[in-house]
Amino acid sequence: MKVAIMQPYLFPYIGYFQLMNAVDKFIIYDDVNYIKQGWIHRNRILLNGKDFLFTLGVKGAGSFKKINEVEVGNPNDKILKTIIQAYRKAPFYSEAFPCIEEILLNNEKNLSKFIIFSLKKIADYLGIKTILFISSKIEKNNELKAQEKVIEICKRMKADIYINAVGGKELYNKERFLKDNIELKFIQSELAEYKQFDNEFVPGLSIIDIMMFNSKDKIQKLLSRYELV
Secondary structure: OEEEEEOOOOOOOHHHHHHHHHOOEEEEOOOOEOOOOOOOOEEEEEEOOEEEEEEOOEEOOOOOOEHHHOEEOOOOHHHHHHHHHHHOOOOOHHHHHHHHHHHHOOOOOEHHHHHHHHHHHHHHHHOOOOEEEEHHHOOOOOOOOHHHHHHHHHHHOOOOEEEEEHHHHHOOOHHHHHOOOOEEEEEEEOOOOOOOOOOOOOOOOOHHHHHHHOOHHHHHHHHOOEEEO
């Protein structure tokens, strides 16, 4: 059983969905501390040939709040208008935009639930069949921290392989996971180039960019472009 655990991110880059697609169970880690300067409530799109950072308004955010304790702030009309401006001439705009619009017009006020809704909608659009779970709904020892809490969740999910983003190499120890009969692997994403209008390619943008410039069949191929290390 392959398992991955990731915090809920707003319209994350393709590597997030490569990880989701690579496992049998994907746990959305919503009951850990909110990181104000992280990617939970913001991301980057292509605007006028350059990367542009857009941010979802939030209320009640702070380092001592859990992600599922933060609320969505202002309406998202401004983000939607920016996306329209950026991509209305993109080749797959008419196909991808209804999904993005449904997400941003969602009236859910809880930030975690808002992003979980968005991740499910995008996974459906991309054809990802992985089962999604919510960390806060999993019975576990919440006194555990960091690596030990992840291992606890893996055991609850009956995982024999845990796959993490490659950035977690300094946080997780393969020998420690093996003590609980779990093999630890890291996903190394390949950020393949694709045509973005006639601009020089800007890598690592939000999944929105991928959806606007690529067919669903092409995205399926991009999802498989990674290596497990």
